[in-house]
Amino acid sequence: MPILWLFLIVLAIAAGGYFLGRSRALQSAGGDSRSLHSLPSFYGANVFLKTIVPAFGLLILWLLVQPIYVNTQISGMIPETAIKEGSSRSLVLAEVRRAASGLDNAVEQGLITEDIAQNARADFTDMTQRLKDAGQVVTSNITQPILRAAQSYRVLNSTGRSAMTIAVLLAAVAGAAISLWQTNKVFRARNVVEQGVQVLLLAAASIAILTTVGIVLSLVFNTWEFFKLYPASDFFFGTTWSPSFSGRGGSSELGIIPLLWGTFYISLVALLVAVPIGLFAAIYLSEYASPRVRAFAKPLLEVLAGIPTIVYGLFALLTVGPLLLGVFGDEGLGWMKAGTAVVTAGLVMGIMLIPFVSSLSDDIINAVPQAMRDGSYGLGATQSETIRQVVLPAALPGIVGAILLAASRAIGETMIVVLGAGAAARLSLNPFEAMTTVTAKIVSQLTGDADFASPEALVAFALGMTLFILTLGLNVFALYIVRKYREQYE
Structure with a gap:
């Protein structure tokens, strides 16, 4: 299921929980809102927050952890012989991800069938040509290990997305059910909602810091990969800029x-x-x-x-x-x-x-x-x-x-x-x-x-x-x- 649809379904569950929570609170007070500890809207907001926060928190965590897990699994499938001279395992993994993305796009456009994309015996030369004909970006001829790894990458990602959808929906339903069970006239909904909003504001304020950290880490890791292939002294003290895209940088x-x-x-x-x-x-x-x-x-x-x-x-x-x-x-x-x-x-x-x-x-x-x-x-x-x-x-x-x-x-x-x-x-x-x-x-x-x-x-x-x-x-x-x-x- 696409993430957008998952997002909308969770929001729909949360919206339904809001009205159910509000109605349940009034029902517990015999219809008299003056008998409630908090305003009826706070009871609805309590259900809403306890539905979306666990669901979206799990969604974000899953999206962060799954690529790491999949890359670890795929990295073990790549033999040392598939790593060319002047390259590294992380760069080969990048080629695998591009090949997998090309297969996904080609299948979505109807240019190749899912059976062909998953065929473990597919000819890698033919598959390279098919992807190029489909307009997908492939930097070089796809080798047999790269094609096999790309196919496994697609399977792991698809399985992970399905499991993520089920887990997120269960978290949303569980959060709504627990918060509805807590709803009664003596429940301090206003205190809980205000504390929850404070936590959300803190999380929003942390986004800028986390984004900066992510940008820096991305630059650091890719810069480290570059210095594995090219001497740092030549980069920082060289007075000539002349990149050559032939020979994988040997004459650059x-x-x-x-x-x-x-x-x-x-x-x-x-x-x-x-x-x-x-x-x-x-x-x-x-x-x-x-x-x-x-x-x-x-x-x-x-x-x-x-x-x-x-x-x-x-x-x-x-x-x-x-x-x-x-x-x-x-x-x-x-x-x-x-x-x-x-x-x-x-x-x-x-x-x-x-x-x-x-x-x-x-x-x-x-x-x-x-x-x-x-x-x-x-x-x-x-x-x-x-x-x-x-x-x-x-x-x-x-x-x-x-x-x-x-x-x-x-x-x-x-x-x-x-x-x-x-x-x-x-x-x-x-x-x-x-x-x-x-x-x-x-x-x-x-x-x-x-x-x-x-x-x-x-x-x-x-x-x-x-x-x-x-x-x-x-x-x-x-x-x-x-x-x-x-x-x-x-």
Whole structure:
């Protein structure tokens, strides 16, 4: 049974339990709600919560544990001879999962029958061709052990899903039955429901933490697999980025330094554009603009933040690039050879970042107490002196935070770089040359002909892990600066 249908059935049981619980509570009180410890709705909510919480909790736990169990079982079926040189068991398991997914999709589309998909004597060459004809993604010819493991993977998953459906429905029915049995006029339903809601709120607050942990663990494990196949010293200190998708990475050079240089260079150009304009705009809006002008200008400025980045990328490719090429190209100063360059992406990215700097800086400047301004005016300072010597120092922690937020946004940008800066990984100080960034290469390495059993695909996770550590360090530094100046002006 699909998970969506299971979800809806559990909700239907819980909804029915709500009305039954409410009715049973009133019945136990002889129809007089004043004899109840809690309002009738709390008795219904008690049944509702005790139906969905165990059922959905078991569902989530099952979905987390089943893949681990299935992978463990399938891993034992794969002989060492099926693991090619330069690969690993976890990468072979990834191939098994892709083959199993391809079989599932082909069966759902009616391109092959279930009997063919489960046939233990099926020819693996024929099955590979069938999956390719069905449009399913297979990175290479499926070997006999991979096909057998994929078929077993499908059986285990199907059995697990059936058992999960039965277990979840039994948990829902049992929870509803127990809570209905507890329902009577002296039962403290309100206390139980409020405690249950508090637990649910705590669980909701924990989702962000657990999600972060999951992302980090995913990056760590896949990065570890990459470093098993490619030397870490060559990755971190190599100055050449030249992936080769032939020979499973034997001739690839995957040095990250050119990508880091392109990332920092383009981000620096973007910040040189965004920070002065955004900060000056924030000072004008908060200190000089009339309420009427501010009410019009600030929302108009923040419209920039709502424009999709692909639109900025097209703007860089079709408008800014040709414009700069006309000025700095062969017809102008002769510095620029093509429209895709660092300066193109940096300029457009800087325009995109203006709202991040201006809006946050404006809010921080407005938060500076008016008493500090009045004290400065009382000492004879002019408005400009007050802004320079009182307002801006007091607002500096927030301004630094806004700038570093913009920097993190610039480092993580992809589409503007792809369309505006080109795809060349090089070390150069010339802003009129094409370069690329870490994020752009993450996208390119995970698309196309990449095989997840090769370093060329797994390097994307190493790039992501490196970028994560850099941005984390940037945020820690920002926190240090903010705390330092906050103590000075509080």
